[in-house]
Amino acid sequence: MQAAVVKEFHAPLEIQELPIPEPGPGQVLVRIEFSGLCHTDIHAANGDWPAKPTPPFIPGHEGIGRVEKLGAGVIAPAIGDRVAIAWLGSACGHCRYCIDGWETLCEQQQNSGYSVDGTFADYVVVAAAFACPVPDGVSSRDAAPLTCAGVTTYKAVKVAKVAPAETVAVFGIGGLGHLAVQYARIAGGFVIAVDIQDDKLAMATELGADHVVNARTADPVAAIQALGGADVAIALAASPASFDQAFRSLRRGGRLVCVALPADDGVLTIPIFDAVIGGKSVIGSIVGNRNDLADVFALHAAGRTKVIIADRKLDQVNESIADVVSGRIAARVVFQL
Numbered sequence: 579m580q581a582a583v584v585k586e587f588h589a590p591l592e593i594q595e596l597p598i599p600e601p602g603p604g605q606v607l608v609r610i611e612f613s614g615l616c617h618t619d620i621h622a623a624n625g626d627w628p629a630k631p632t633p634p635f636i637p638g639h640e641g642i643g644r645v646e647k648l649g650a651g652v653i654a655p656a657i658g659d660r661v662a663i664a665w666l667g668s669a670c671g672h673c674r675y676c677i678d679g680w681e682t683l684c685e686q687q688q689n690s691g692y693s694v695d696g697t698f699a700d701y702v703v704v705a706a707a708f709a710c711p712v713p714d715g716v717s718s719r720d721a722a723p724l725t726c727a728g729v730t731t732y733k734a735v736k737v738a739k740v741a742p743a744e745t746v747a748v749f750g751i752g753g754l755g756h757l758a759v760q761y762a763r764i765a766g767g768f769v770i771a772v773d774i775q776d777d778k779l780a781m782a783t784e785l786g787a788d789h790v791v792n793a794r795t796a797d798p799v800a801a802i803q804a805l806g807g808a809d810v811a812i813a814l815a816a817s818p819a820s821f822d823q824a825f826r827s828l829r830r831g832g833r834l835v836c837v838a839l840p841a842d843d844g845v846l847t848i849p850i851f852d853a854v855i856g857g858k859s860v861i862g863s864i865v866g867n868r869n870d871l872a873d874v875f876a877l878h879a880a881g882r883t884k885v886i887i888a889d890r891k892l893d894q895v896n897e898s899i900a901d902v903v904s905g906r907i908a909a910r911v912v913f914q915l
Contacts, residue, residue: 580915581636581699582895587625590896591637591698599695601649601703608661608704613697613892614640614722615911616753617816618665618839620899622692626841631692639665639690640725640912641697642718645709652706660718661709662725665865667694668705682864698892700915710871715879723753723885723910726865728874731758731812733866734835735765738810742766747808748787749798749824750815750838751778753902753910758812759785760883770808772798772823773815781886781908793823802827813837818844825860833859887912 579598582591601607619637621627641663645655655661669676669684676684690696690704712721731754740746746767748758755771755778762769763786771782774794782790791801802808807829813821816838825834825848836846848860866874877883886909890898898911 579700580892582892583634583636584623584631585634587623587633591623591899593893593895596699598701599703601647603650604652604706605649605703606645606652606655606661606706606709607647608641608643608663608702608709609646610641610643610697610700610702610915611718612642612722613638613913613915614726614753615895615898615902615913616640616726617902618726619691619698620902621839621841623899624841627839628842635691636695636699636702637691638697638699639663639667639692640722640727641690641702642712642721642725643702646701649706655706655709655711660712662712662721662871663690663697663702663704664708664710664725664729664871665689665691666708666867668708671707679867679869681867698895698913708868710868713875713879716875719887719912719914720878720885721875722912723757723887724874724878725871727753727910728757728878728883728885729866729871730754730837730863731814732761732874733870734758734812734837734863735761736866736870737861737863738812738833738835740765740767740810743768744809745770745806747772747802747811747824747827748782749811749813749820751782752814752907754814754837756781756785756886756909757883758814759787762810762812764877764882767810770802770805775905778908785884793820798823799826808832810835816840818846821846825858828856828858830856831858832856833861835861835863837863886910889914
């Protein structure tokens with residue numbers, strides 16, 4: 579099979595021919611059709627975060643494909659079923675987090691494209707229980723970004739408990755942000771989109787944002803406060819400065835939802851007096867669970883969301899990474915395998 583492999587950090591990925599993996603007990607083999615490029619894949623390839631993957635490895639955690647082989651003991655899914663392979667490759671299933679619906683906090687979890695090989699390949703093995711069904715009303719091409727960018731921003735809006743008529747400021751309009759705008763609107767929020775590129779702000783407007791702010795040419799804190807402040811600010815740009823701006827854009831009782839992960843170990847300094855007197859909250863939000871992903875697919879199948887995609891082939895992976903880093907991609911790159 580063909581795969582894009584990280585041989586060493588900060589080096590171009592190599593397109594290699596590798597043996598097709600065999601599914602072990604409780605696993606399935608999936609033939610990948612489409613796989614999205616997430617900024618997490620770029621952080622993984624660079625070894626940016628304190629907990630690093632171990633090269634060589636295959637990135638990718640927005641994979642959609644069909645089951646071709648079952649490991650021992652697998653009852654479902656069946657051969658031929660279309661499934662999604664997400665960031666959460668597996669979890670223990672019995673810790674306090676798993677049994678409470680927070681499997682994304684499981685300390686024994688394995689992550690696709692990070693601690694186990696991911697979906698930048700023709701084939702991948704995944705725990706059968708975490709091969710999430712893709713409904714007929716969702717194309718494989720659209721399902722790929724929804725598998726991470728979608729479920730991550732859906733979860734951020736969910737944990738923020740956005741209520742109808744609340745103001746939601748989305749900091750960073752791209753692969754995640756363009757979907758966050760839509761989920762905030764579905765929840766009934768008025769949306770302010772913040773970015774440093776006019777074309778991305780124009781996209782946000784087309785997707786329903788009520789206001790846009792170019793943070794390169796205007797102070798987003800002043801602009802948002804002039805609109806009354808944000809009830810919720812969702813931080814999706816991997817810049818510590820944007821997290822600070824997002825917090826300062828809140829009105830009293832506001833909630834900052836931290837999603838993006840800057841390189842190294844970004845630090846957010848919170849003014850204690852303002853947080854206490856203003857009754858403000860800071861919430862960390864990791865990706866959603868399997869039920870959340872089912873919700874994301876259901877919303878898309880019902881026509882409630884739109885995914886903006888730049889189509890590429892896997893052998894364009896390094897060019898695509900460069901384009902994402904430079905901001906030349908409006909939303910999400912999806913590889914067709």
